Amino acid sequence: MSFLAIDIGNTRLKWAQYSSPQPGAALLAHGAAFLETIDELAEGEWAKLAAPTSMLGCNVAGDAVRRRVEEQLELWDFTPRWVVPGASEGGVVNGYDHPSRLGADRWTALIGAHWHMRSRGSHRPVLVVMMGTAVTVDALAPDGHFLGGIILPGHGIMLRALESGTAGLRVPTGDVRDFPTNTSDALTSGGTFAITGAIERMHRHLRTRTGKTPIVLVTGGAGWKVAPDLDVDHELVESLIFDGLLTMQSHRLAL
Ligand SMILES: Nc1ncnc2c1ncn2[C@@H]1O[C@H](COP(=O)(O)OP(=O)(O)O)[C@@H](O)[C@H]1O
Numbered sequence: 090m091s092f093l094a095i096d097i098g099n100t101r102l103k104w105a106q107y108s109s110p111q112p113g114a115a116l117l118a119h120g121a122a123f124l125e126t127i128d129e130l131a132e133g134e135w136a137k138l139a140a141p142t143s144m145l146g147c148n149v150a151g152d153a154v155r156r157r158v159e160e161q162l163e164l165w166d167f168t169p170r171w172v173v174p175g176a177s178e179g180g181v182v183n184g185y186d187h188p189s190r191l192g193a194d195r196w197t198a199l200i201g202a203h204w205h206m207r208s209r210g211s212h213r214p215v216l217v218v219m220m221g222t223a224v225t226v227d228a229l230a231p232d233g234h235f236l237g238g239i240i241l242p243g244h245g246i247m248l249r250a251l252e253s254g255t256a257g258l259r260v261p262t263g264d265v266r267d268f269p270t271n272t273s274d275a276l277t278s279g280g281t282f283a284i285t286g287a288i289e290r291m292h293r294h295l296r297t298r299t300g301k302t303p304i305v306l307v308t309g310g311a312g313w314k315v316a317p318d319l320d321v322d323h324e325l326v327e328s329l330i331f332d333g334l335l336t337m338q339s340h341r342l343a344l
């Protein structure tokens with residue numbers, strides 16, 4: 090009965106094993122691996138798991154990475170299945186011009202967010218913020234319509250871009266300050282304000298569009314770093330993509 094959920098981003102593969110393919114199911118085991126180390130999963134962390142009976146993953150790291158992961162999954166009997174964003178799923182309607190071009194992680198997180206709202210009986214709009222290698226900020230209307238969203242560089246990419254594009258910027262970590270007075274603080278604050286400012290702006294857009302104050306759900310490996318500087322109310326939901334994968338898998342089984 091157990092279910093393996095996999096989320097492959099551009100930096101790390103995150104996985105979680107659940108007792109059954111239902112949102113809210115018990116978490117049995119979980120882990121993360123940098124993409125450089127994913128070829129060791131079957132002989133490493135996955136070797137210790139009781140065999141999962143089904144699996145669903147979302148991948149934005151390309152076909153070569155997917156194939157490497159599928160080799161590791163040969164450890165077990167199921168056929169690997171991967172999310173392909175479509176026109177609608179799990180109560181969410183995909184507003185992208187070309188629905189299949191939306192990142193599979195964004196689509197999955199939106200479906201997870203919609204499940205959270207439904208299970209709380211909430212009819213508020215949601216801003217889904219994912220802080221991974223890149224940052225995405227996606228707007229979900231109360232009726233489940235994905236209105237659209239933005240992609241911006243993550244903090245690490247911003248700093249590396251400045252380092253390689255200038256002669257005078259080296260990038261030691263600084264602190265976030267309202268009025269930075271040294272290069273390190275200026276760079277750290279600049280990256281943080283670029284991200285938080287973008288989130289606050291999308292929050293305004295979504296409130297204007299729907300007439301309701303959005304709930305902000307934050308997820309992704311870098312979420313905990315940026316969240317303290319975010320001036321709008323928000324919740325960290327580390328499991329958002331897994332909740333989306335569980336929701337999708339439970340609907341697929343019900344078909
Ligand atoms: N322990 C950690 N390992 C890796 N990245 C981390 C860690 N803690 C925070 N981060 C930050 O999270 C980002 C990667 O988050 P992650 O959710 O794994 O991204 P992706 O989904 O793009 O692979 C990195 O850019 C890094 O700044």
Ligand SMILES: CC(C)(COP(=O)(O)O)[C@@H](O)C(=O)NCCC(=O)O
Nearest residue numbers: 098099149190191192221222223240
């Ligand atoms: C925007 C992303 C690069 C985010 O990737 P991540 O930071 O999770 O590694 C990914 O969702 C992606 O490749 N999207 C496809 C383009 C789009 O969503 O429009």
Ligand SMILES: [K+]
Nearest residue numbers: 098194219221
């Ligand atoms: K991601």
